Amino acid sequence: MSVVDAVVVGAGFSGLYTIHRLRDDLGLDVRAFEAGDGVGGTWYWNRYPGAKCDSDAFVYCYSFDPDLLQEWRWSGKYPEQDELRRYLEHVADRFDLRRSIDFGTRVVSGEYDEATSTWSVTTDAGETVRTRFLIAAIGHLSISKYVPSIPGLETFDGQWFHTGSWPHDGVDLGGKRVGVIGTGSSGVQSIPVIAEQARHLTVFQRTPQYSIPARHETVDDAFWREVKADYGAIFERSRTSAGGFPWQHNGLRALDVPDDERLATYEKAWAEGGFKFALGTYRDVAYDLDANRTMSDFMRAKIREVVEDPETREKLIPEHPFLSRRPIVDTGYFETYNRDDVDLVDVRAAPIEEITPRGIRTTAAEHELDVIVFATGFDAITGPYFGIDLRGRGGATLTENWRNGPRAYLGLQTVDFPNMFMVTGPGATLGNLPLSIETHVDWITDCIATMRHDGHTTIEPTPEAQEEWSAHVDSVASGSMISRADSWYNGSNIPGKARAYVFYFGHFGRYRQRLLQVADDGYTGFALSS
Structure with a gap:
C-alpha cells in the first residue's frame, strides 16, 4: 500500500x-x-x-x-x-x-x-x-446524472442520450426528429443548437424558465484590453461582492424609485446581458417579493415580446419568482420557438405516460422521435x-x-x-x-x-x-x-x-x-x- x-x-x-x-x-x-x-x-x-x-x-x-x-x-x-x-x-x-x-x-x-x-x-x-x-x-x-424513470425507455427503437454524458465524438442529428426533455440550463443551452441541426424538435417542458440574453456582442478587443489592464482590481471587487462577480447592486430598493427610473435600470442591465442583470440592479430583489415582482414582470414581458405564437408564448411564462431557481443565460432560446420545425409540449398539462418504440406518449398524444435527449440535470x-x-x-x-x-x-x-x-x-x-x-x-x-x-x-x-x-x-x-x-x-x-x-x-x-x-x-x- x-x-x-x-x-x-x-x-x-x-x-x-x-x-x-x-x-x-x-x-x-x-x-x-x-x-x-x-x-x-x-x-x-x-x-x-x-x-x-x-x-x-x-x-x-x-x-x-x-x-x-x-x-x-x-x-x-x-x-x-x-x-x-x-x-x-x-x-x-x-x-x-x-x-x-x-x-x-x-x-x-x-x-x-x-x-x-x-x-x-x-x-x-x-x-x-x-x-x-x-x-x-x-x-x-x-x-x-439524473434520468427520470419513465416506463418503456428500454423499448425505444431510436437513440437516447443525457446531456451530461454526451458522446465525445458527437451525435449526428441531421434529418432526425429529436425530443428534448427538460428546460433547465443544459436544456436552454442545447435546444437552440439542436433546433438548427435536427429535422424537427419537440421540447417537453415541465417548468417554464426565465432566461437572460447573453449579449455576446458586448465583448470586443477594447473590452479585453480594459480587463487585462485592471485585472487586480476586478478580482478584488469580486472577492468582496455578493456573488463573486465584480458587480454590486445600486444600493437602492426597487420600490423606492419611480416606475420609469426602475424600468430604465432594468432595460440598461438587460441590454448588457448575463448575470449582471440579476446581481447589478436593486439590493432587495432576491429577498423582497414585491420588489422581485417588478423584475419578474419585466422578464415575463420580454418573453412575450419575443415569442410570436400566443399559445406557445403563454406556455413559456414562468409562475415562480425570478431568482427562486438558478438564473439562466441563453443565446436565442425564446426565439427558437418561433421556428416552424419546433414544438413545445407542456407536460404539466399533458404528462408523459411512457416511452414507446416510436417515441414519447403523453396523455394527449404520441410524439414520434428518432432521438431523445434527457436534459434533466443532476x-x-x-x-x-x-x-x-x-x-x-x-x-x-x-x-x-x-x-x-x-x-x-x-x-x-x-x-x-x-x-x-x-x-x-x-x-x-x-x-x-x-x-x-x-x-x-x-x-x-x-x-x-x-x-x-x-x-x-x-x-x-x-x-x-x-x-x-x-x-x-x-x-x-x-x-x-x-x-x-x-x-x-x-x-x-x-x-x-x-x-x-x-x-x-x-x-x-x-x-x-x-x-x-x-x-x-x-x-x-x-x-x-x-
Whole structure:
C-alpha cells in the first residue's frame, strides 16, 4: 500500500488548484484520481450541443497567477465547453499537474482509521492508498446524472442520450426528429443548437424558465484590453461582492424609485446581458417579493415580446419568482420557438405516460422521435459524494449521516469525517465558482500548513458548529426567493431525495471574511487533536 500526504479526488477546477497548492506551495506528496481520461471535470464530461459557461469568461477563471490571467485570451464573452477544457489543459501543462494525476481511475471508497488517523482510499483499479488528508474536489454536477424513470425507455427503437454524458465524438442529428426533455440550463443551452441541426424538435417542458440574453456582442478587443489592464482590481471587487462577480447592486430598493427610473435600470442591465442583470440592479430583489415582482414582470414581458405564437408564448411564462431557481443565460432560446420545425409540449398539462418504440406518449398524444435527449440535470452535491463509499469515525457512513440532507460546517468539513475536506461542499456559497474554489482551496491549504506547524494530527467540525451553520444556511435560504420554488437547490429535482438547501445563499464577500476570521481565531468550530 502506497502512502502519501494527501489524496485529491477530481481534476477539474477544484482538483487542479488543490494539487498546485498542496504539492507546489506546501511541498506535500500528493496523489490525485480522476475518473475521466483528461482534466476538466464538468468541462470534460458535459459536451452536449451548445454547452458553454454562462458566467462571464473574464472572471470565470483562476485568479491566483497574474501571468496566467494575462497570457490566456478567451474567444468571447461565454466560452464553450471545448475552450474551457483547453484552458484547464493549459493550466495542467503550465503547472505540470498531470504527473500527480491517475486518469481513468475512479475512487470507490474511503475509510478512516482512528488508530492511525489516516484514510485508506481505494480505486476501481484495486489500488489502496493511505493518506493523512483526503480532499474531495468532485464538484457539484459533473458525474451524477439524473434520468427520470419513465416506463418503456428500454423499448425505444431510436437513440437516447443525457446531456451530461454526451458522446465525445458527437451525435449526428441531421434529418432526425429529436425530443428534448427538460428546460433547465443544459436544456436552454442545447435546444437552440439542436433546433438548427435536427429535422424537427419537440421540447417537453415541465417548468417554464426565465432566461437572460447573453449579449455576446458586448465583448470586443477594447473590452479585453480594459480587463487585462485592471485585472487586480476586478478580482478584488469580486472577492468582496455578493456573488463573486465584480458587480454590486445600486444600493437602492426597487420600490423606492419611480416606475420609469426602475424600468430604465432594468432595460440598461438587460441590454448588457448575463448575470449582471440579476446581481447589478436593486439590493432587495432576491429577498423582497414585491420588489422581485417588478423584475419578474419585466422578464415575463420580454418573453412575450419575443415569442410570436400566443399559445406557445403563454406556455413559456414562468409562475415562480425570478431568482427562486438558478438564473439562466441563453443565446436565442425564446426565439427558437418561433421556428416552424419546433414544438413545445407542456407536460404539466399533458404528462408523459411512457416511452414507446416510436417515441414519447403523453396523455394527449404520441410524439414520434428518432432521438431523445434527457436534459434533466443532476443529483447535485450528494450524488457525487454518495457515489463513493465513505466511512468515517466509528464506521459512520456519509449516506447515513446525510440521510436527512447534507450537513457541513462552512461547506468545508462534516462531522465524523476527520481530515476530509470538501471543496465547495454543502453549505458553501455558489456564485462565481472558480473564485469560490480558490477561496476554499486556499483556506484548506493554510489549515493543513498550520496543523503541520503546530503538531496537530486531525481536524473536524464540532456537531454544535455544524448545526449552527446549517441552521444559518436554512434561515438565509428561507428568507429569500429560493424558498419560493422547488429546484435542485433543495434536492426536489430527484424523487425520494431529502429536501435540504445545498448551498449558502448569503453574501460571498462576508462569507470569505467569516472563513478568514475562523482561521485567525484558531479554527473556531473545529476540533483539533495532536
